Amino acid sequence: MNRNDYEWKLENEWLQEVLKEARKQFDENRDFKERFKKDAIETQKELWQDIGAVSITNGLEQIADFMSFIGTMKIQKRSHELTRKLEEKYERMLLSPYFARMDFVERGEEKAQKCYIGISNLINDNFDFLVYDWRAPISSMFYDYEIGEANYKCPEGIIDGKLTLKRQYKINNGEIEYMFNSNLKIDDEILQDILSKSTDNKMKAIVTTIQREQNKVIRNEEYKNLVVQGPAGSGKTSVALHRIAYLLYKHRDKITAQNIVIFSPNDIFNDYISSVLPQLGEDNMSQTTFQEYMHRALGGEFMKEGYCEMMEYILVSKNELPYQKRISNIKFKSSMEFIDILKQYVTYLEKMDRNFTDIIFRDNLIISSKDLKELFFTDYVQLPLKRRLQKIRERILFLMEPYEKQRIEEVAGELEDSGAYINKAEIMERSEVIVKKEMKDIYYEINKMTEFDLVDIYRQLFEKLELFSRNSNTEYGEKDIEEIKSYTLENLKAQKLNYEDQPPLLYLKGALGDIPKTSEIKYVIIDEAQDYTPLQYEIFYQLFKDSNITMLGDLNQSINPFMNLGDYKNISHIFPRNNTCIINLTKSYRSTMEITKFSRKLLHKAITDECVERSGDKPLLLGFTNEEAIKERLLEDIKIYKGKGYKSIGIITRTVKEADEVYSFLKDKVHVKAIMKDDDEYVCDTLVIPAYLAKGLEFDVVLIYNAGNENYCCEEERLLLYTACTRALHILCIYYSGECTPLLKEAAF
Numbered sequence: 001m002n003r004n005d006y007e008w009k010l011e012n013e014w015l016q017e018v019l020k021e022a023r024k025q026f027d028e029n030r031d032f033k034e035r036f037k038k039d040a041i042e043t044q045k046e047l048w049q050d051i052g053a054v055s056i057t058n059g060l061e062q063i064a065d066f067m068s069f070i071g072t073m074k075i076q077k078r079s080h081e082l083t084r085k086l087e088e089k090y091e092r093m094l095l096s097p098y099f100a101r102m103d104f105v106e107r108g109e110e111k112a113q114k115c116y117i118g119i120s121n122l123i124n125d126n127f128d129f130l131v132y133d134w135r136a137p138i139s140s141m142f143y144d145y146e147i148g149e150a151n152y153k154c155p156e157g158i159i160d161g162k163l164t165l166k167r168q169y170k171i172n173n174g175e176i177e178y179m180f181n182s183n184l185k186i187d188d189e190i191l192q193d194i195l196s197k198s199t200d201n202k203m204k205a206i207v208t209t210i211q212r213e214q215n216k217v218i219r220n221e222e223y224k225n226l227v228v229q230g231p232a233g234s235g236k237t238s239v240a241l242h243r244i245a246y247l248l249y250k251h252r253d254k255i256t257a258q259n260i261v262i263f264s265p266n267d268i269f270n271d272y273i274s275s276v277l278p279q280l281g282e283d284n285m286s287q288t289t290f291q292e293y294m295h296r297a298l299g300g301e302f303m304k305e306g307y308c309e310m311m312e313y314i315l316v317s318k319n320e321l322p323y324q325k326r327i328s329n330i331k332f333k334s335s336m337e338f339i340d341i342l343k344q345y346v347t348y349l350e351k352m353d354r355n356f357t358d359i360i361f362r363d364n365l366i367i368s369s370k371d372l373k374e375l376f377f378t379d380y381v382q383l384p385l386k387r388r389l390q391k392i393r394e395r396i397l398f399l400m401e402p403y404e405k406q407r408i409e410e411v412a413g414e415l416e417d418s419g420a421y422i423n424k425a426e427i428m429e430r431s432e433v434i435v436k437k438e439m440k441d442i443y444y445e446i447n448k449m450t451e452f453d454l455v456d457i458y459r460q461l462f463e464k465l466e467l468f469s470r471n472s473n474t475e476y477g478e479k480d481i482e483e484i485k486s487y488t489l490e491n492l493k494a495q496k497l498n499y500e501d502q503p504p505l506l507y508l509k510g511a512l513g514d515i516p517k518t519s520e521i522k523y524v525i526i527d528e529a530q531d532y533t534p535l536q537y538e539i540f541y542q543l544f545k546d547s548n549i550t551m552l553g554d555l556n557q558s559i560n561p562f563m564n565l566g567d568y569k570n571i572s573h574i575f576p577r578n579n580t581c582i583i584n585l586t587k588s589y590r591s592t593m594e595i596t597k598f599s600r601k602l603l604h605k606a607i608t609d610e611c612v613e614r615s616g617d618k619p620l621l622l623g624f625t626n627e628e629a630i631k632e633r634l635l636e637d638i639k640i641y642k643g644k645g646y647k648s649i650g651i652i653t654r655t656v657k658e659a660d661e662v663y664s665f666l667k668d669k670v671h672v673k674a675i676m677k678d679d680d681e682y683v684c685d686t687l688v689i690p691a692y693l694a695k696g697l698e699f700d701v702v703l704i705y706n707a708g709n710e711n712y713c714c715e716e717e718r719l720l721l722y723t724a725c726t727r728a729l730h731i732l733c734i735y736y737s738g739e740c741t742p743l744l745k746e747a748a749f
């Protein structure tokens with residue numbers, strides 16, 4: 001559109017009007033903010049003047065005054081916080097108040113309503129919407145419809161009408177850089193422009209170009225549980241974060257960011273996504289990883305293997321003796337059958353006779369074994385095992401208390417009579433020690449009957465494994481079960497908890513009532529959903545039964561060949577079907593067409609998903625005689641691509657061990673960092689990283705280190721290599737030494 005154009009003039013006038021209003025509100029808000037700040041300082045001053053020193057005579061009164069001051073200060077803090085957030089909103093608006101406009105003629109009306117859409121609402125004193133928040137009901141039409149018939153859903157019902165114009169803007173520093181009418185899909189110039197840019201190490205908001213299928217996921221509230229399957233780069237993580245922003249807007253009177261938790265694959269990823277919500281004007285939700293949650297819940301007992309250690313084992317220990325044993329253990333403990341076995345075991349524990357005995361103290365029957373059984377099997381039967389045992393313990397101690405007191409008094413009398421002590425306090429102290437000693441055996445009995453040792457409970461499951469596996473519909477034969485049993489018992493004896501043993505322990509802990517319910521979490525987001533096993537889903541389901549859960553994944557990116565979801569059917573066995581829905585995203589946005597096509601060939605199956613029409617260099621597959629030669633070429637290429645202006649370069653290795661070698665070679669020659677652990681910080685734009693830690697991330701340039709046939713040698717590594725290739729936005733180079741992996745043969749030739 002020409003700058004001298006009439007439309008351009010009108011748009012500029014409108015922009016000035018909007019900016020004027022935003023500036024006015026910014027100033028008013030700043031006055032409020034200053035006032036709250038002043039008030040808070042005054043309150044603090046008054047607090048110290050009025051009740052600086054609490055005197056003995058009127059201490060209570062002063063404490064009441066103090067509490068009232070604290071109440072006032074809390075309100076002032078909240079108001080100050082609110083004005084601070086509003087200030088940020090106006091600052092953002094003054095730079096770029098909106099990114100789109102649509103003209104909508106409501107059915108029965110003649111005139112079109114101009115709706116400008118931005119990151120947040122801007123409403124003037126007459127309650128006119130100068131800008132609509134992108135999450136407002138009316139704004140959904142921008143993402144859902146082209147020019148023509150359109151409608152949107154709002155609390156009053158469905159509003160029908162016609163879209164007569166759709167326009168997009170790029171406004172920077174309060175000035176329109178460009179604008180154009182986008183009568184078709186949003187898959188146009190702006191999208192192309194955004195996708196062709198270089199990326200740094202933080203994820204960006206996509207609010208200006210959300211696609212229709214993505215919008216469906218963002219706003220879907222029909223189902224409690226949503227499963228979103230989408231190919232690499234289809235925007236699953238972006239959609240998840242925009243969904244959170246949407247929910248925070250839609251339910252702003254009911255929920256805050258603290259009511260939402262996202263489970264990410266690792267801390268690197270958490271860091272990578274952490275700036276999206278602030279860009280959208282929202283506070284970040286709680287971020288965690290399954291491992292972090294699990295380790296916190298399981299406590300410090302035993303040596304716990306981490307996910308990375310397990311991945312490293314799977315990738316580098318193929319020639320070690322117990323490798324196959326361990327792999328069958330991982331497979332077994334990740335199977336649907338094992339969930340069945342665990343469930344049977346929980347029922348068994350709840351029904352099992354616990355050898356209750358009579359509790360007798362100095363010939364007094366405190367409680368009989370019959371009564372204890374009655375409590376366990378009847379009175380407390382509704383409670384989970386841990387709570388039942390706890391209640392029984394409390395009951396015995398309660399019944400014992402009068403006998404214990406009486407006995408202490410008796411002993412105190414005897415000590416007093418003996419004349420050995422004069423001091424009353426000393427006598428009482430001594431008597432308590434004597435009685436405690438007398439009761440040692442009883443306490444031992446009580447502890448034995450009511451103890452809850454989780455690892456021991458787990459060990460007992462394996463001691464009796466054949467009992468449960470016989471009843472479950474398992475493909476594992478007697479010999480397999482015997483092997484799994486002995487391998488697990490050996491590890492437990494050595495106080496080692498392999499990663500695959502930890503989810504079952506967590507499950508038992510929850511099912512037996514040893515995890516407090518987390519009622520404040522209303523929405524749970526599980527990203528990279530393909531990498532959780534059915535048992536982990538069972539745990540999510542049990543932990544967050546009352547919450548809404550959104551799971552986003554891509555089965556083709558299952559980086560762990562033995563511990564993954566396997567099939568979405570497995571989720572539908574766990575989550576109730578009537579409120580769970582699967583949605584497919586079908587288009588990839590991250591990579592150029594050349595990279596997407598190349599990577600998809602690696603999958604070895606027909607893929608109908610689309611990809612965005614962005615062209616770039618063909619992926620390169622380069623052979624070398626040895627690894628040293630690869631490293632030399634890597635160094636050269638890093639310099640070349642940096643020189644070309646690419647901001648982020650990922651050198652993706654298969655393992656941490658390899659990453660370490662490559663990093664050692666590069667570190668003194670070029671500015672580079674390495675990620676070796678799942679909680680390393682993602683700080684540099686040129687990064688050496690093992691493939692399984694790079695999942696979810698993206699780089700302008702991906703350089704894959706040694707895809708030789710000795711490295712990526714088997715079918716199980718196909719998806720890992722695919723995941724690595726799909727991290728690239730613009731450039732993909734694959735280096736190999738010796739023969740190229742057979743996995744790449746079809747993709748390359």
Ligand SMILES: Nc1ncnc2c1ncn2[C@@H]1O[C@H](COP(=O)(O)OP(=O)(O)OP(=O)(O)O)[C@@H](O)[C@H]1O
Pocket residue numbers: 191194195204205206209210211214230231232233234235236237238239554557589590695696697698726
């Ligand atoms: N509608 C969109 N507009 C602009 N960019 C988009 C859009 N959707 C996705 N993208 C971009 O595509 C890239 C991939 O997005 P994202 O990481 O969310 O995908 P993903 O499906 O989670 O990927 P993966 O499964 O491969 O990790 C990001 O750079 C994101 O900004």
